[in-house]
Amino acid sequence: MITAEQHEKLRGWFVGRLPEDLYESVLEVTADREEITVIGRIPEPRLAESVSAAERDAAVAGRVQEFRERTREDRVAVAREAEHRFGKKVSWGVECGGSRTLFTHVAAPVMTRLRQPERQVLDTLIAGGVARSRSDALAWCVRLVQKNADDWLTDLRDSLDQVQRVRAQGPDADTTKTAGQEHR
Known part of the structure; x- marks a missing residue:
């Protein structure tokens, strides 16, 4: 990100x-x-x-x-x-x-490990003609979440941006420069 x-x-x-x-x-x-x-x-x-x-x-x-x-x-x-x-x-x-x-x-290919109940969801989408393969079914699920949770995902991305800004201001922000000098 x-x-x-x-x-x-x-x-x-x-x-x-x-x-x-x-x-x-x-x-x-x-x-x-x-x-x-x-x-x-x-x-x-x-x-x-x-x-x-x-x-x-x-x-x-x-x-x-x-x-x-x-x-x-x-x-x-x-x-x-x-x-x-x-x-x-x-x-x-x-x-x-x-x-x-x-x-x-x-x-881009994405690898994941799914347990049986999760695989059954994908297989149901295939059996119902929604998807041709587990890969297609998983992509369909991601698009559905994206469509229905757009506001939530936007809030989450904004929160992650804030976390990155706070981390950059923390006490370890300049450790890359000082750490090498301390060990000499």
Whole structure:
């Protein structure tokens, strides 16, 4: 997990480095151990108010595809620079017309040990046709928690940021410098 200050620097770098006309605004820059994801808002297609929901959805999908193709070279150039600078893959996404689309993103394997009752949950999802495998079922469970516990997860992340700030101010904050000198 990155600190709040690291996140601010990362977001600032992307906001400063992205071409001015790439996004209307940068909405999110998130990072974990493997990946940085940049999501920005793009303009909605201009449509008459009387169009159907199906036409509106198709127009938004077309706008997203047009943006993806038109900006590919610029995004790849920024991603290469960022990958060299930060040592992580960069993924891209857009928000348009109230929906969010991720273009490419890392699907990192995660190993876990589950006891029988937990495996039975996954197997029930497979039997019910919700997932094709235990891996898919576990990913489905994570997405469900993410969707239903978003406020709680945000509070938890904020609390972790506060813990990192307090640790950085503690008495052991400069021990890396003094510890080596004490043992000479």
